[in-house]
Amino acid sequence: MGTEKNTDSKSISNIQGKRKMLPSVDELCKGIFKGDKVALARAITLVESTQIENLKKADTIIEKCLGQSTDSIRIGITGVPGVGKSTFIESFGKQLTSLGSKVAVLAVDPTSSETKGSILGDKTRMQELVKDPNAFIRPSPSGVSLGGVTRKTRESIILCEAAGYDIILIETVGVGQSETAVHSMVDFFLLLKLPGAGDELQGIKRGIIEMADAIVINKADGDTVKKAKLAEVEFTRALQLYPPKENGWLPKVLSCSALENRGLNDVRTMIFDYVTKHKKSNFFQLKRQQQNKNWLLQTLDDQLKFRFYQDVTVKAELENMIQEVVNNKISPFKAAEKLLSIHKN
Numbered sequence: 001m002g003t004e005k006n007t008d009s010k011s012i013s014n015i016q017g018k019r020k021m022l023p024s025v026d027e028l029c030k031g032i033f034k035g036d037k038v039a040l041a042r043a044i045t046l047v048e049s050t051q052i053e054n055l056k057k058a059d060t061i062i063e064k065c066l067g068q069s070t071d072s073i074r075i076g077i078t079g080v081p082g083v084g085k086s087t088f089i090e091s092f093g094k095q096l097t098s099l100g101s102k103v104a105v106l107a108v109d110p111t112s113s114e115t116k117g118s119i120l121g122d123k124t125r126m127q128e129l130v131k132d133p134n135a136f137i138r139p140s141p142s143g144v145s146l147g148g149v150t151r152k153t154r155e156s157i158i159l160c161e162a163a164g165y166d167i168i169l170i171e172t173v174g175v176g177q178s179e180t181a182v183h184s185m186v187d188f189f190l191l192l193k194l195p196g197a198g199d200e201l202q203g204i205k206r207g208i209i210e211m212a213d214a215i216v217i218n219k220a221d222g223d224t225v226k227k228a229k230l231a232e233v234e235f236t237r238a239l240q241l242y243p244p245k246e247n248g249w250l251p252k253v254l255s256c257s258a259l260e261n262r263g264l265n266d267v268r269t270m271i272f273d274y275v276t277k278h279k280k281s282n283f284f285q286l287k288r289q290q291q292n293k294n295w296l297l298q299t300l301d302d303q304l305k306f307r308f309y310q311d312v313t314v315k316a317e318l319e320n321m322i323q324e325v326v327n328n329k330i331s332p333f334k335a336a337e338k339l340l341s342i343h344k345n
Contacts, residue, residue, distance in 0.1 A: 065162035079192030104160035196227030
């Protein structure tokens with residue numbers, strides 16, 4: 001019995017020691033500015049935390065990192081599951097690091113609706129890139145946020161840029177409305193498509209085509225090369241039916257094989273040309289400013305919602321209101337009014 005007690009006390013002592021060893025906000029920031037991947041990962045974990053005690057720490061870290069941002073390019077990458085996003089990102093990322101860039105990949109990982117746990121498979125799918133000293137891969141559970149885009153992705157971008165990463169690749173799960181959310185936080189939005197997957201124009205939402213700055217037909221290798229070329233023609237024709245973008249950019253259609261590393265040079269050149277052109281016209285900076293405005297408004301929405309549901313009086317009355325609405329004793333509008341009046345008081 002005495003041995004068991006000693007073992008338990010040692011375990012508790014070890015846990016307490018580890019807690020004491022957790023780096024402070026200043027230490028994390030210093031590590032981030034030095035490009036320390038461990039410090040960056042820990043800071044992102046803090047930012048993603050839903051624990052109230054971590055919110056202030058996370059806010060302080062973000063504030064300190066805002067002034068340290070690099071001259072970065074933020075690229076959103078979307079496409080249906082199976083289009084080869086992870087393979088494309090790994091090949092594209094390796095090419096970028098070989099040319100001297102530091103690449104951060106923020107891959108939003110699907111959260112299980114049953115266990116609420118995330119699969120976190122992107123690191124295993126990007127085996128080469130994860131070993132690259134100039135790359136950082138962060139799979140983040142999507143949770144219940146809009147369209148699978150983690151609520152803290154914008155903050156994670158800021159931290160990665162402060163750590164010296166000049167290319168930020170953001171992968172969406174490719175379902176729901178995640179594309180809209182990612183589009184609101186990137187400089188360039190890339191849509192990946194498969195060659196020969198039936199009618200090329202049927203399985204694509206009009207809204208995504210309107211958002212895309214480029215369409216890339218992936219897996220253009222082997223027997224699918226001809227199909228990819230045909231898809232290029234079809235999408236190019238379709239894009240001509242859309243009005244020009246406000247920045248005057250005409251979305252391009254390219255094909256590539258991420259598996260065989262073909263066509264990626266053209267994709268990189270196209271994105272860099274886009275950035276150069278829009279920095280000269282000042283559109284790049286104006287878009288970033290608009291995104292910061294959206295970030296503020298989204299944060300206000302999140303904070304108001306969070307504070308409402310954390311309100312003790314609201315919690316006490318919410319279940320009663322739900323039951324009354326379920327039993328048709330009160331309308332949802334009237335119930336919402338009552339709950340909001342309780343919160344105000």
